[in-house]
Amino acid sequence: MTGLSVKDRAERRRVSLLEKACMTVSAQIHAGRTVRDAINLVSKRFNGRPLGDGRPLACSPDSLCRVWYAWRNAGRSRSALVNKAALQRPMKLDQ
Secondary structure (H helix, E strand, O other): OOOOOHHHHHHHHHHHHHHHHHHHHHHHHHOOOOHHHHHHHHHHHHOOOEOOOOOEOOOOHHHHHHHHHHHHHOOOOHHHHOOHHHHOOOOOOOO
């Protein structure tokens, strides 16, 4: 990880935290909680965790719900958690 930029390290940390959150939601559902109750509980635990670039993880119940369904529908794949907008770097204009 030595050659990665701060943004890239933060994105990897974000994906790792969201994967852990999704696995925790699944475990809570397996233990008998409803999907909404599991998501509310887990979002409280993960919201605000540091990403390493000075910003906290934004993990509201609604955003975790979207992420969890995307992760589950993608076969519990980590690729569903990657922020696609962050991968598209803005084009620099010559002035």
